[in-house]
Amino acid sequence: MARALDVIGERWALLVVRELLLGPRRFNDLLGGLSGMSPNVLNQRLNELVDCGVVNRRDLGAPTRVRLYELTPWGRELQPVLFQLGRWGTRAPLPPDGELGVGSLMLSLLAGFDQARAGELRGAYEFRINTETYAVEVADGLPRIRRGTVDQPDATLTTSIDTLRAVCGARTSMAVAVRSGDLRLDGDQHAVQRLTELLLAPFTPPPDA
Template sequence: MSGMRSYGDPCGVARGLDIIGERWALLVVRDLLLGPRRFNDLLGGLPGVSPNVLSQRLRQLTEHGVVHRRDLGPPTRVHLYELTEWGRALEPILLQFGRWGSQSPQPPDGPLGVDSLLLSIKAAFDPARAPALAGSYAFHIDSDTYLADVAGDTVQLRRGTASDPDATLSTDLDTLRAVCGQEITMDAALESGALRLSGDEDARRRLTDLLLAPFTPSPQPPTP
């Protein structure tokens, strides 16, 4: 398919790498975990990938049944790319791989994309805290909207809108990166107007706790 090389090994690991082992393939899957995206959205979220390479990866993933292309037709004539059910089965693998990779001693200097920032919430989510964080939360990041639902012992994240979220955060990606990277505090971002929160006080607190949990250092045990 599309000139892809194969390991020629019947092991499931090798067969999986035959499908998603090419450079950029897994990152394309990552950026589709929260919902469908247009080609230009994917291109903008993957700094360093060329349009030709992205087209090739999307074609290969589509041929293998990992990604589905949906044509919206006139008048928009927009093509949306989304994960198939089989493609979505990669989510727990990618989240676990992200947890493993985040322990790398030498992280690169590149900025985190919005999908990566929000997927960190899911990767770091502690089911034991679900009752304290239960609710529906909207994130307006630049022109994109994301919804987080905490119910039972899970958190679900997706691109989309909510009719009546418990709390809403509105900001731009640079401010979100700065807050999550602890370059500025949430209070400072709110005071400057670069970030806005709506909802009652308790819901705003839950949203803040949910967002910042992956980026808050664990308390160190006391020194004997």
């Protein structure tokens, strides 16, 4: 434990890892997803995580000259650790200004996915939230989520982050959001139903809860 904390125990380090679980990110994208973190601290954490072998720094070169940060295979092994830590943290009080970002909501799908309740759920879906697009692919009873698109998705969901928070937080229903035009579902009836179950299952208590 002490050796692990030497690598990821500094403040913000695990949250940087969390932001990279869904795929590579640019420095400014990371900064935007970590409210309250200063650019200097983010730069320091990234340098430390790169030096330790948890994060890889990659330059795309001309003409884009974009620098990306992504998890190494060793860094990706932290995913189940982070999910378990997140489940443990759900019993802690929410901060007064705490709101889940898009990435956090997508990770909640993974962290809360109950394979036993999923049954034969499978398919490829797109979640289009504000300006971000996430590819969600379910196979062998497990979802895989990444930033990006899907070739010929079975169904797509298009909405704003505020509406998604309201639906996942049970402040409104999917049906109400669709009727109001705040949320759009595209695809055949069965695929849309599977996408709806995929989205809501992690936020819905089991029948015997």
